[in-house]
Amino acid sequence: MRYLALIIVLLATEALDANEISTVTIVSDIWAPYVTNNPKTPGIDVETALAVFELMGIKVEYRTVPWKRAQQMVISGRADALLDASKNPKRLTQYWFPDEPMGYSVSTLFCFKCNVNTPISSELFTNKKLIINRGYSYASELVDDSSIQKLTVNSIESGIELLQQGRAGYYLLNRHVGLYRLKQLGITDIEPLQANTNSPAPLYLAFSRKSDLKTLSENFSNALKEFKKTQSYRDILYRYGIRDY
Incomplete structure (x- = not known):
């Protein structure tokens, strides 16, 4: 665990040096248990994103707004990232998508x-x-x-x-x-029903297509991937009664 923490810290240092970004603004709509309006239990993906950015030495300003508005805020650059977005051909031209998803929707x-x-x-x-x-x-x-x-x-x-x-x-x-x-x-x-209607669909923290956020999205992806190996991440899932995300 000590070595894993060191890896994340090194990735965080690389991210901060590469982008010189100290604060990011994240927006999303309420979609419990992934995103909630409860400050004590803000949601699985909110807690995960906050934890990863904290390890990266980056502060987060987080807001819940209607989904359409959240998308436009990120596309226009008024916010830096959209939480829990899925990929489609149009969105691939509107956002930077990290390789590592926040989780999967079924x-x-x-x-x-x-x-x-x-x-x-x-x-x-x-x-x-x-x-x-x-x-x-x-x-x-x-x-x-x-x-x-x-x-x-x-x-x-x-x-x-x-x-x-x-x-x-x-x-x-x-x-x-x-x-x-x-x-x-x-x-x-x-x-x-026991059966699902679709295969697991990945959900991402999609970044605004500003030039300085492309590298940040890549480094966030690496840090998120390492964070998912930690007990801290498993603790977040357990708090919301989820084990298969």
Whole structure:
């Protein structure tokens, strides 16, 4: 562990010398348990990013704002990095992406008093509707299937209510996000299916395409990769009840 800490410190020194950046501004939208609005438990990825930058000797100014605004702030250079962004062809031209992701997003179907061992297929939606979140980017063919009737909601609470009312059969949601919110609400009769709707999709701290942030993104990637080997990182995951991120 002592040698691992030394590696991270050396990477941090390299990052600071290369960029001469003392403070970065990070923005994101609330997406618990990855990003929250609770200062005591700000989220898995918030705590991880803060810890890595602290080891790099860089201070962080962190703000939660609506997702569209967060993207524009980073694209325009008013903020330095966007937390928990996925890659797509357009974003690759808008941000610097580190090689190392913060973690991986996996979605599944949540249902009310159902058989969680049910395999996922379009046949599930015969006479049943699918709930999706407005403005959310899903890595699932179910969303693009025109034969499936869909109900769009603005919040997880609204989606949960539709399930409980029997107005829809399934709710497509990130597995950890859904489980975390259900636990907070004390709801036990809504559960996720065992199967996932997509392969694990990496999420990144995407940096503004300023010239001085390209090197910082590379050095952050190296420091993050080493930090994930530490007990400190495992402690962050355990605080949020997650072991497979």
